[in-house]
Structures are given as C-alpha cells and as structure tokens.
Amino acid sequence: MPNPTAAMLVIGDEILSGRTRDANMHFLAGQLSNRGIDLAEVRIVSDKHDKIVSSLNALRAEYDHVFTSGGIGPTHDDITADAVAAAFGVNVDIRDDARAILVAHYQRTGLELNAARLRMARIPDGASLIENPVSSAPGFTIGNVHVMAGVPAVFQAMVASVLPLLTSGQPLYSQSLCINRGEGEIAADLSALAADFPELSIGCYPFQRDGAFGANVVVRGQARAQVDAAMVRLSDLFPEAVA
Amino acid sequence: MPNPTAAMLVIGDEILSGRTRDANMHFLAGQLSNRGIDLAEVRIVSDKHDKIVSSLNALRAEYDHVFTSGGIGPTHDDITADAVAAAFGVNVDIRDDARAILVAHYQRTGLELNAARLRMARIPDGASLIENPVSSAPGFTIGNVHVMAGVPAVFQAMVASVLPLLTSGQPLYSQSLCINRGEGEIAADLSALAADFPELSIGCYPFQRDGAFGANVVVRGQARAQVDAAMVRLSDLFPEAVA
Numbered sequence: 001m002p003n004p005t006a007a008m009l010v011i012g013d014e015i016l017s018g019r020t021r022d023a024n025m026h027f028l029a030g031q032l033s034n035r036g037i038d039l040a041e042v043r044i045v046s047d048k049h050d051k052i053v054s055s056l057n058a059l060r061a062e063y064d065h066v067f068t069s070g071g072i073g074p075t076h077d078d079i080t081a082d083a084v085a086a087a088f089g090v091n092v093d094i095r096d097d098a099r100a101i102l103v104a105h106y107q108r109t110g111l112e113l114n115a116a117r118l119r120m121a122r123i124p125d126g127a128s129l130i131e132n133p134v135s136s137a138p139g140f141t142i143g144n145v146h147v148m149a150g151v152p153a154v155f156q157a158m159v160a161s162v163l164p165l166l167t168s169g170q171p172l173y174s175q176s177l178c179i180n181r182g183e184g185e186i187a188a189d190l191s192a193l194a195a196d197f198p199e200l201s202i203g204c205y206p207f208q209r210d211g212a213f214g215a216n217v218v219v220r221g222q223a224r225a226q227v228d229a230a231m232v233r234l235s236d237l238f239p240e241a242v243a
Numbered sequence: 244m245p246n247p248t249a250a251m252l253v254i255g256d257e258i259l260s261g262r263t264r265d266a267n268m269h270f271l272a273g274q275l276s277n278r279g280i281d282l283a284e285v286r287i288v289s290d291k292h293d294k295i296v297s298s299l300n301a302l303r304a305e306y307d308h309v310f311t312s313g314g315i316g317p318t319h320d321d322i323t324a325d326a327v328a329a330a331f332g333v334n335v336d337i338r339d340d341a342r343a344i345l346v347a348h349y350q351r352t353g354l355e356l357n358a359a360r361l362r363m364a365r366i367p368d369g370a371s372l373i374e375n376p377v378s379s380a381p382g383f384t385i386g387n388v389h390v391m392a393g394v395p396a397v398f399q400a401m402v403a404s405v406l407p408l409l410t411s412g413q414p415l416y417s418q419s420l421c422i423n424r425g426e427g428e429i430a431a432d433l434s435a436l437a438a439d440f441p442e443l444s445i446g447c448y449p450f451q452r453d454g455a456f457g458a459n460v461v462v463r464g465q466a467r468a469q470v471d472a473a474m475v476r477l478s479d480l481f482p483e484a485v486a
Contacts, residue, residue: 012446012448013444013446014446014448014461015268015269015272015285016272016282016283016284016285017272017276017282017415017463018269018271018272018273018274018275018276018282019448019461020448021264021265021269022264022265022268022269025258025265025287026258026261026264026265028261029258029259029260029261030261031261032261033260033261039259039260039261040259040288040289040294041259041286041287041288041289041294042258042259042285042286042287043284043285043286043287044268044284044285044286045283045284046283046284047446051283051284073426073427073430073447073449074426074427074430075426075429075430075433075434075447075458076430076433076434076437076445076447077437077445077446077447111425111427111428114427114428114430114431115431116426116427116428116430116431116434117427117430119430120427134451135451135456150449151449151450151451153451154451172260182354183316183317183318183359184316184317184354184357184359184360184363185354185357185359186318187316187317187318187319187357187359187360187362188357188358188359190318190319191318191319191359194319194320201256202319202320203255203256203257203290203320204316204318204319204320205255205257205262205263206316206393206394207394208377208378208394208396208397213378215318218257218262220260
C-alpha cells in the first residue's frame with residue numbers, strides 16, 4: 001500500500017516578505033517523514049481570503065492530508081478560520097467548547113477574555129478541536145485539513161496533538177554518502193544505479209564548500225535490503241566517499 | 244501603478260523530506276522586497292515531471308514573474324529543463340551557445356565535458372541564458388519564467404544576473420515595533436489602526452520568549468508619511484514598546 005500523502009499550506013506575509021525564515025515547514029517535514037507520510041507539496045500564500053480558499057481546495061482534493069500554519073490568532077490579519085469555513089462551504093462562529101477552553105485559560109492567567117481573544121473560539125461547523133497545551137487557543141481539524149497556529153512553539157505542540165490520530169505509512173529507510181567530486185563526474189554512475197534500483201529514490205544534492213564542488217547522494221526506500229545493496233554498490237564506485 | 248508580482252517554484256525533494264532547510268526562498272524574498280517586486284506565492288514540489296509542469300503553468304499565468312530553483316544539474320534527477328519546455332510546449336535540446344560556455348569552462352578547469360555535464364546545455368527553444376559566474380552552467384529565462392540552480396551560491400549569483408533586467412516596483416517602506424504583550428491585548432487597537440490606514444499593511448507577528456508572549460507589529464506601505472503617521476499612533480498606544 002502506498003504511503004499517505006500530505007501537503008502544507010503556510011499562511012502569512014512574514015516569509016514572503018523575507019522578514020522571517022521558515023521554521024514550521026522544516027519541522028513538519030521531519031515529523032511526517034518519521035511517520036511514513038509523504039509531504040509532497042508546500043504552498044506559501046499571503047493573508048488573502050480568496051487565495052487561501054482556492055489553495056486549500058486544490059490541496060485537499062489532491063492529497064490525503066493538508067496541514068496549515070498561521071492566521072488563527074486574535075488580530076485583524078488572522079483570517080484563516082473564515083477562509084477554511086468558506087473552502088468547505090460551512091458556517092463559522094464562536095463555539096461553546098472552544099469558548100470554554102479560553103474561559104478556563106484566561107481565568108487561570110488572570111487576563112481578560114476580551115472580544116479579540118474570543119475570536120480564537122471561532123470554529124467552522126463540523127470541525128473537531130486540536131489541543132494546544134502551550135497557550136490553550138485550539139486549532140481544528142475539518143475533513144482532511146488540520147489548521148494550526150503559526151507561532152513555532154504552538155505549531156509544534158499542535159502537530160504533536162494531531163499526528164498520533166493519523167494513519168501512518170512505512171517510514172522510508174535512508175542512507176547517504178558524501179562524495180567530494182562534482183556532480184558531473186558521478187552522474188553517469190548514479191544514473192545507472194537508479195536504473196538498476198527502480199524502486200529506490202536516489203537523490204543527488206550538490207554543494208560547494210571551500211571552493212570545491214561535492215554532492216550528497218541520498219538513497220531512500222521502503223526495503224532496507226535494497227537500500228543497503230545500493231549503498232554497497234555506491235561505496236564500491238566511490239571508495240573515497242564518506243558515509 | 245501596482246508593483247510587479249512574483250512567485251517562486253522550488254523543485255526538489257530535499258526540503259520536503261526534511262533533510263535540508265530552505266535558504267533560497269528566504270534569499271529571493273529579501274531581494275524582491277528590496278526591488279519592489281511582491282513575492283505573492285511560493286510552491287515547493289518534488290522531482291515529478293507532471294507536477295512541475297502543472298505548477299509552472301498555474302504560476303506563470305497568475306504572476307508577472309516566476310523564479311524556479313533546482314533540478315538543472317547533470318544528474319538523472321535533474322528534470323527541470325525538460326519540464327519547463329513541456330510547460331511552454333517547445334522543444335529542448337543541447338544548444339550551441341550553452342555548449343560553448345561549458346566547453347570553455349571545462350577547458351579552463353581541465354575536467355572532462357562528458358555526456359552528463361553536456362546535459363546542462365539543454366535549453367528550451369526561445370529561452371535566453373542566465374549567466375552563472377560561479378560554475379558556468381547557465382540558467383535560462385523563457386517567457387516570464389526564470390530557471391535557476393538550487394545550490395545556494397549559484398542560485399544567488401543567478402538572481403544577481405536576472406534582477407537588473409526586470410522592471411522594479413516601488414519598495415515598501417516598513418517600520419516595526421516590538422510589543423511585550425499578548426496579541427489579544429493589542430488586537431482591538433491594531434484593528435482600529437488598520438481601519439484608519441487602509442492603504443497600509445499592518446501585520447502582527449506573535450512570538451513566545453522566556454515563557455512570555457509578545458508581538459512584532461510591522462507597518463508597510465508605499466507612502467513613507469503614512470507609515471510614519473501610523474507608527475506615531477502605535478507608539479502613543481504602546482509607549483513601552485521597542486522600535
């Protein structure tokens with residue numbers, strides 16, 4: 001059986017403007033990889049309602065799971081819950097279970113549950129809540145879409161709440177070899193190797209270091225014996241390489 | 244006149260597998276922002292021909308410019324040139340001008356211009372070459388699509404070759420304020436401010452530091468006087484904040 005597939009939709013201007021460098025995508029990619037869920041596409045879009053709706057509808061039709069980050073806080077630029085509701089054609093409003101979580105949290109912290117904070121209890125009809133052990137305001141799952149916060153600590157906590165609920169695949173077994181030669185010198189051998197092991201993914205990731213070119217060759221596959229066999233061939237071809 | 248818009252298409256498995264963290268997107272975002280070109284969307288897809296073709300066709304229809312990174316090296320997993328040619332419905336083959344660049348480079352370095360390396364001279368019909376001062380093998384521009392390498396040093400050099408050729412927009416003027424209060428406490432004031440300055444983009448980017456929540460408020464706009472006026476209002480509202 002093929003592994004489940006996933007996409008991520010990052011919502012927010014801060015990465016597109018160059019202001020901040022992504023962290024959530026890198027975290028999610030690693031987590032999904034460990035669970036054998038194939039992250040096949042990521043899209044990053046700005047805080048525009050129509051764009052969020054159309055991106056979400058494209059991704060949820062194509063992949064088994066969609067993970068979103070960003071836009072579910074209390075401020076005016078937090079429009080994700082409304083966009084998700086629109087994508088699914090359902091109503092969105094303050095929901096009692098989400099409100100109860102916020103009431104308890106703000107009683108505990110002594111802060112006021114004002115109108116802005118109450119916006120974080122706006123949940124699309126039919127969604128189930130995602131627990132947020134960091135700052136309480138929940139994310140939610142609707143259909144195959146998991147809607148989570150953009151603050152990395154909260155995003156990571158929500159991912160930890162969601163992932164155990166999903167069907168895992170078989171994690172890819174992977175091995176890599178660092179070869180201090182230009183890609184062009186090793187390409188023919190790699191191509192022959194890829195042809196001999198059609199069920200493996202053999203990736204070649206070039207780098208430049210101290211003025212010299214090299215490449216990390218990464219062999220991935222579900223069958224450990226095949227990956228190991230390909231690595232033996234690689235080591236024979238490039239005896240000077242470093243695992 | 245509105246600023247030109249742009250999208251980026253990152254091609255390659257290494258970010259999706261969680262193996263490496265993106266660097267090129269962050270670099271390009273900053274460069275475009277400086278030139279007043281609005282990066283509106285990024286997609287990251289794996290080395291799959293059909294997916295590259297469909298993503299590229301969607302993005303080039305929607306935005307003024309599309310920048311791609313990755314997949315133009317000499318190895319078997321470098322399939323970008325073929326996918327771009329397919330997206331434009333043109334032929335792709337080894338081209339004399341690109342081959343001449345490689346011949347000169349490999350004569351200089353004393354390395355062999357073998358069949359794998361010659362693949363880097365495969366250029367779609369009608370494309371113009373993008374100079375690569377780092378390792379010679381060129382990128383190319385076809386229509387509104389700029390095809391560049393994935394190795395960060397090479398990507399950056401190619402961006403430097405391409406950007407001066409494009410029509411710039413008006414760079415957004417931006418100011419920011421760091422407020423050590425939770426978003427929920429400042430949301431109502433920010434919302435009122437955003438309503439009073441409809442031509443500005445007022446973003447609120449929450450963070451968590453040493454167990455406390457805070458937010459960076461970023462005000463962006465083309466009219467410096469408006470941005471400054473909004474910042475004066477912000478400083479009055481939150482006198483304890485730090486610029």
